Amino acid sequence: AIKVMGLAHHPKIVTDGLVLSLDAFDLKSYSGSGSVWYDRSGNGYNGNIVTDATFNSTQKAIESDGTGGHVYGDIDPTIFGSDFTISCWFNRHAAGSWDALFSNNRSSSSWSNSDKEGAILGFRGSGGTTDHPNTISVGINAVGTSNYGVYINLGSDHYNKWINLTLTRVGTAISLYAYKEGELLTDSGTYSSYSISTSNDQYLVGRHWYNGGSVSSQILNGWINSVRVYNKALTAEEVAQNFNATKSRFGL
Numbered sequence: 001a002i003k004v005m006g007l008a009h010h011p012k013i014v015t016d017g018l019v020l021s022l023d024a025f026d027l028k029s030y031s032g033s034g035s036v037w038y039d040r041s042g043n044g045y046n047g048n049i050v051t052d053a054t055f056n057s058t059q060k061a062i063e064s065d066g067t068g069g070h071v072y073g074d075i076d077p078t079i080f081g082s083d084f085t086i087s088c089w090f091n092r093h094a095a096g097s098w099d100a101l102f103s104n105n106r107s108s109s110s111w112s113n114s115d116k117e118g119a120i121l122g123f124r125g126s127g128g129t130t131d132h133p134n135t136i137s138v139g140i141n142a143v144g145t146s147n148y149g150v151y152i153n154l155g156s157d158h159y160n161k162w163i164n165l166t167l168t169r170v171g172t173a174i175s176l177y178a179y180k181e182g183e184l185l186t187d188s189g190t191y192s193s194y195s196i197s198t199s200n201d202q203y204l205v206g207r208h209w210y211n212g213g214s215v216s217s218q219i220l221n222g223w224i225n226s227v228r229v230y231n232k233a234l235t236a237e238e239v240a241q242n243f244n245a246t247k248s249r250f251g252l
Contacts, residue, residue, distance in 0.1 A: 012245035017232035019079055020045045022071070022205065024225050025060045025249055032057055037071055047071040047205060059091070059223050060249070062206070066096050066221030070207035075229070080104060080119045081198040085230035087166040087242060088121070088205075089250070092159055092222040099123050099220045100208035101165065102227055104200045121167050122208050122218075150174045150189040162225070162250035164243050168233040177239045182252050184240075203229075225249070 021040040023029040029040045032055055037047035049055075053062050053069030064070060086102050100122030154163065164179040175188040205227050208218035226246070234242070 013228075013242055014230075014234060014238045015041075017085075017230040017234075018228060019043055019231050020075060020203070020227065020229035022047050022227045024055065024062055025246075030055065030062075037062065037073075039073070043076075045073050045075045045203070047073040047203075053206070056223060059225070061091065061223035061225040063223050064206050064220055066094065066099065066219050068219065070219055071205035071224075072207075073203055073205075074201055075104060075203045077104060077198045077200045079229065079231050083168075083170050083231070083233040084119070085166060085168045085228075085232065085234045086119060086121050087164070087229075087234075087239070088227045089162060089164050089225040089246065090220070090222060091162050091225075092123075092220065094159065094221045096123070096219065096221055098208050098218045099206075100204070100218060101206065101220060101224065102229075103204045103208050104202065119167075119169075120208065121165065150176050150187050152176055152178050152185050152187050154178060154180060154185070162252070164247070166234065166239045166242070168239070170233040175233075175236075177236070179243050179247070179252075182247070 018041045022037050023040060026040060029038045035049045037049055039045040050070050053064045056063045062071060088101050090101055100120055103120045158180060166177040168175045172190045178185045206220040206224055
């Protein structure tokens with residue numbers, strides 16, 4: 001049976017396997033002030049909000065202008081060594097350079113080294129006029145030139161719209177679900193030739209990777225309302241359940 005979350009505002013969110021739950025709509029996760037975004041899963045993987053990120057009280061979301069603001073926290077990296085799910089609600093304002101929604105890449109000077117690569121959910125390309133600025137891509141090992149793998153083109157009209165995005169992994173099978181204006185877009189594939197590092201014990205929200213701890217340009221310009229990570233792959237029905245449980249926040 002599917003378990004449901006009994007918290008206010010989202011009574012039907014799947015909680016079976018939930019290991020990280022950051023939700024700016026939930027006052028117990030973020031009160032509207034302070035630098036800590038509390039993990040409501042019960043695991044204590046709280047997020048730290050970097051100074052350049054702010055809380056948008058109207059949108060109930062953490063906001064970054066793409067220059068430095070993001071969220072980081074600690075997490076058990078072995079979660080990403082087997083089946084898992086990453087899901088978030090985001091609103092992107094402008095294209096960036098490889099800007100990401102969620103990553104557990106290790107702090108390093110090079111994202112291409114295999115011992116540093118984690119799970120990445122982000123955009124492909126180098127900006128608004130080159131590569132693939134509207135394409136959301138999945139990385140197991142990297143989002144890079146040879147690792148595009150599973151992706152969805154959200155279209156040039158996806159900016160300034162709330163989108164629900166979910167990545168699931170079952171073995172080497174990867175599925176990507178994006179709800180854009182209530183319409184479901186999907187893609188799937190395999191990553192049989194890649195492995196994922198299970199030693200990266202930090203996660204990033206709204207950022208692709210650290211450049212030796214300094215600010216890089218790979219930061220989201222937009223809002224993130226919530227991020228959830230599961231230690232199992234949600235079914236398509238559970239992905240839809242989570243979407244339907246939270247869509248009213250965004251007028252859908």
